[in-house]
Amino acid sequence: MSKSARDVLLDGLEDLTEEQFKRFTDKLIDSRQEPRVRRGAVDKKDRLDVARIMIDTYTEKRALVVAVDLLKSIKLNQVAEDLEKDALQKCSCSTACSSLLKAKFIDAKSADLVSRATGVESILDVLLSRKVINNNQYSDISAEKTPQRMMSALIRGPIFAGGNPAKSVLYKVLMDQQSYMMKDLGAH
Numbered sequence: 363m364s365k366s367a368r369d370v371l372l373d374g375l376e377d378l379t380e381e382q383f384k385r386f387t388d389k390l391i392d393s394r395q396e397p398r399v400r401r402g403a404v405d406k407k408d409r410l411d412v413a414r415i416m417i418d419t420y421t422e423k424r425a426l427v428v429a430v431d432l433l434k435s436i437k438l439n440q441v442a443e444d445l446e447k448d449a450l451q452k453c454s455c456s457t458a459c460s461s462l463l464k465a466k467f468i469d470a471k472s473a474d475l476v477s478r479a480t481g482v483e484s485i486l487d488v489l490l491s492r493k494v495i496n497n498n499q500y501s502d503i504s505a506e507k508t509p510q511r512m513m514s515a516l517i518r519g520p521i522f523a524g525g526n527p528a529k530s531v532l533y534k535v536l537m538d539q540q541s542y543m544m545k546d547l548g549a550h
Contacts (some may be wrong), residue, residue, distance in 0.1 A: 430446050467547075472518075485516070
């Protein structure tokens with residue numbers, strides 16, 4: 363059964379102790395994410411109210427991404443990972459949420475993806491067939507000497523230029539072709 367983004371976010375917030383929830387709301391207020399949440403909006407509010415405020419402020423798909431970022435910034439990595447996993451698996455807005463979370467994964471793990479790169483040619487073939495890269499980009503990237511340099515050129519070039527949609531496609535291709543590496547890096 364799919365859940366709304368608010369329900370998934372609320373489940374994540376309910377996993378927090380009172381002290382952790384206080385740190386979370388303090389970080390939410392101090393966050394540089396636009397639009398900003400004011401202290402008065404969340405002061406003395408419960409988890410349901412904070413979830414509602416985040417959805418109203420950031421939209422459904424962004425609220426989950428912001429929550430994951432905030433949880434990681436206060437070193438609640440397991441709660442952040444669980445929330446991310448629930449968002450990908452259970453959220454009714456899963457397509458939009460999923461695309462953003464996959465893009466964030468590529469951003470966060472790009473150095474690891476470069477250092478552990480193998481089989482980049484087959485990844486390029488799929489990306490070319492899906493029109494994420496063009497023939498010139500394919501040739502330029504293929505000309506690199508090592509798989510690591512190829513992956514670096516791919517990620518820092520057409521993938522970053524293509525934004526979240528390109529990152530989401532790369533994530534899916536890597537999950538299909540190198541699922542063990544991706545899962546080892548924390549992909550779901």
